Amino acid sequence: MINYMLGVQRKDKVWFEITDDQSDRSSVHSQTSSITVYGFYPQESKTDLTIIDTPGYGDTRGVDLDKQIAESFLRLSESAEGIHEVHAVCLVINATQNRLSDRQIYIFDAVQSLFGRDIAENIALLFTHSDGFPPVNVLTAVKEAKVKCAVNDKNQPVFFLFNNRQSDAAYEEYETMQDQSWNLSFKGMEGFLKFLDNIKPKSMQMTRDVLQNRQQLEANISNLKERVKMIELKQKELKQTQEAMEKNKKYVEDNKNFEYEVEVPYKDWVDIDRSKASKAMCCRVCEENCHYPGCWKWTSLFNVFNRDASILLCEMIDFNDHCTVCTKKCHYSKHVKEAKIYVTKTKKEKRTYEDLKKKCEDKIGDGVSVVQKLKEELQELEKEKIKRVIEAFDCVETLQMIALNTVSLFILQHIDSLIEKLKEINEPEKAKTLEDIKKRAGEEKKKK
Structure with a gap:
C-alpha cells in the first residue's frame, strides 16, 4: 500500500x-x-x-x-x-x-x-x-x-x-x-x-456498542452462573430440610423438637488468581463479582473529585453511577475494585426444628405450616433462577441484533452452561438458538 x-x-x-x-x-x-x-x-x-x-x-x-x-x-x-x-x-x-x-x-x-x-x-x-x-x-x-x-x-x-x-x-x-x-x-x-x-x-459507534455489549454479556453471564449456583445450593439446603422433616414426621406431627444437618451455602472473600486477572469489581452489598475477569478501565482525572474513580470507570457502572450487573443494581460507592473476589462455598450446619419453625413464623406469622413455607421458598427460588437464565439469554439476543457476527469467544466460554440451564427451565427453543451459535463457531466439528 x-x-x-x-x-x-x-x-x-x-x-x-x-x-x-x-x-x-x-x-x-x-x-x-x-x-x-x-x-x-x-x-x-x-x-x-x-x-x-x-x-x-x-x-x-x-x-x-x-x-x-x-x-x-x-x-x-x-x-x-x-x-x-x-x-x-x-x-x-x-x-x-x-x-x-x-x-x-x-x-x-x-x-x-x-x-x-x-x-x-x-x-x-x-x-x-x-x-x-x-x-x-x-x-x-x-x-x-x-x-x-x-x-x-x-x-x-x-x-x-x-x-x-x-x-x-x-x-x-x-x-x-x-x-x-x-x-x-x-x-x-x-x-x-x-x-x-x-x-x-x-x-465506530456501533462497533463500540457491540464491544461494550459483549463485555456486559460476559459480566452478566459470569455473575449469572454464580447466582444460579447459589440458588441451586439454597434449593439443595431446603430439600435437605424437607427430607429431614419427612424422616422425622412423627416429631413434626407431635410438634416436638429434633436436630438435623444441612449444607449451607455462603460467600467467601478470597484472593484473585493473578494468572486470570489483577483486579475485580465486586459489590459488597450483594456479595457478587460484577466484573471479573476483564475489568481494565483506569482512572481519569475528571472523575476523581469526591468519587472513587477506579470504581466509577468500570464498564459495568452506568451513567447514573449504578452497577448494571449485581442483583440490587447498587450504587458504585457500594462496590470495590480489589484483587479479591467472592467464591460460593458450602459448610455443614446442625439445626433444630424449633429454630426452623420460629424462622418460618417470623416470616409469615402463625397459622402457616413449616412445610408450606418451605415449598413457597423453593418456588420463589425457581422463579429467580428462571429470571436470571432468561436475562442472560436476552443479552445474547441483544448482541445478535447489532453485531455483524455473534460468534464471539465471550459467548462460547459460557454457552454450554447456559444451554443446560435453558433446558432445565423448559426453554428448548432458546437452547437451540445457542446450540446453533455454537455449531456456527465450529465447536461441534472440533469434537468429531
Missing part, C-alpha cells in the same frame, strides 16, 4: 519497508499493546493512511490473548486520539486455497465479531499468491464459510488480487514473471484504493 502511494516503479529498483521506532510511541500505541497502529502521511501522496494491525488472533496463546485484542480495540475507539471511523476491514487470504481452515474461519469470525452490522459493506477480501486468474476456488471457500463482505453489482464478493514478490531480488531469467507479479499487485492496489475512495467510512 505504502510503496504504491509513494509511486514506486519497478524500474526504480527500490522497495521501502516500515521499521518500528520503539523510542517514539504515541500514548495510543502504548495503550494498545496487543494491536499496532501505523500512521502514514506522505507529502508525495494526497492520501493519508492509518492501518490497524491485529496480530496474534487464534494463535497458541489462546482465548485470553484474543480477548485482550478486543479490549484493546475498544480502548482505541474510545480514546480521544484514537480511531473513530473505519473505511475498510481487510481479510487477507491465500488465493490458492480451496477451503478455509478451521483456524482461518475462527479468526475471521473473531475479527468480524468486533464490528457492528453496518461495517459489512466495508469488508474487502485481499487474495495473495495470485496467478492473475479468477480465484474461483477461494471464492467458493469464502461463500461456504459465510464470510461477510462487500459485494459488487453482480452480488459477488469484492476482492483484489496480489502477488507479493515485489521486494524479491531481480533475476534476469525470471524478469517477465516478476513484471507480471509487480503489475498484478499494483493493479490490485489501484482497485483497492478506488474502493476506498468510493466507500463511505463507518463510525
Whole structure:
C-alpha cells in the first residue's frame, strides 16, 4: 500500500519497508499493546493512511490473548486520539486455497465479531499468491464459510488480487514473471484504493456498542452462573430440610423438637488468581463479582473529585453511577475494585426444628405450616433462577441484533452452561438458538 502511494516503479529498483521506532510511541500505541497502529502521511501522496494491525488472533496463546485484542480495540475507539471511523476491514487470504481452515474461519469470525452490522459493506477480501486468474476456488471457500463482505453489482464478493514478490531480488531469467507479479499487485492496489475512495467510512459507534455489549454479556453471564449456583445450593439446603422433616414426621406431627444437618451455602472473600486477572469489581452489598475477569478501565482525572474513580470507570457502572450487573443494581460507592473476589462455598450446619419453625413464623406469622413455607421458598427460588437464565439469554439476543457476527469467544466460554440451564427451565427453543451459535463457531466439528 505504502510503496504504491509513494509511486514506486519497478524500474526504480527500490522497495521501502516500515521499521518500528520503539523510542517514539504515541500514548495510543502504548495503550494498545496487543494491536499496532501505523500512521502514514506522505507529502508525495494526497492520501493519508492509518492501518490497524491485529496480530496474534487464534494463535497458541489462546482465548485470553484474543480477548485482550478486543479490549484493546475498544480502548482505541474510545480514546480521544484514537480511531473513530473505519473505511475498510481487510481479510487477507491465500488465493490458492480451496477451503478455509478451521483456524482461518475462527479468526475471521473473531475479527468480524468486533464490528457492528453496518461495517459489512466495508469488508474487502485481499487474495495473495495470485496467478492473475479468477480465484474461483477461494471464492467458493469464502461463500461456504459465510464470510461477510462487500459485494459488487453482480452480488459477488469484492476482492483484489496480489502477488507479493515485489521486494524479491531481480533475476534476469525470471524478469517477465516478476513484471507480471509487480503489475498484478499494483493493479490490485489501484482497485483497492478506488474502493476506498468510493466507500463511505463507518463510525465506530456501533462497533463500540457491540464491544461494550459483549463485555456486559460476559459480566452478566459470569455473575449469572454464580447466582444460579447459589440458588441451586439454597434449593439443595431446603430439600435437605424437607427430607429431614419427612424422616422425622412423627416429631413434626407431635410438634416436638429434633436436630438435623444441612449444607449451607455462603460467600467467601478470597484472593484473585493473578494468572486470570489483577483486579475485580465486586459489590459488597450483594456479595457478587460484577466484573471479573476483564475489568481494565483506569482512572481519569475528571472523575476523581469526591468519587472513587477506579470504581466509577468500570464498564459495568452506568451513567447514573449504578452497577448494571449485581442483583440490587447498587450504587458504585457500594462496590470495590480489589484483587479479591467472592467464591460460593458450602459448610455443614446442625439445626433444630424449633429454630426452623420460629424462622418460618417470623416470616409469615402463625397459622402457616413449616412445610408450606418451605415449598413457597423453593418456588420463589425457581422463579429467580428462571429470571436470571432468561436475562442472560436476552443479552445474547441483544448482541445478535447489532453485531455483524455473534460468534464471539465471550459467548462460547459460557454457552454450554447456559444451554443446560435453558433446558432445565423448559426453554428448548432458546437452547437451540445457542446450540446453533455454537455449531456456527465450529465447536461441534472440533469434537468429531
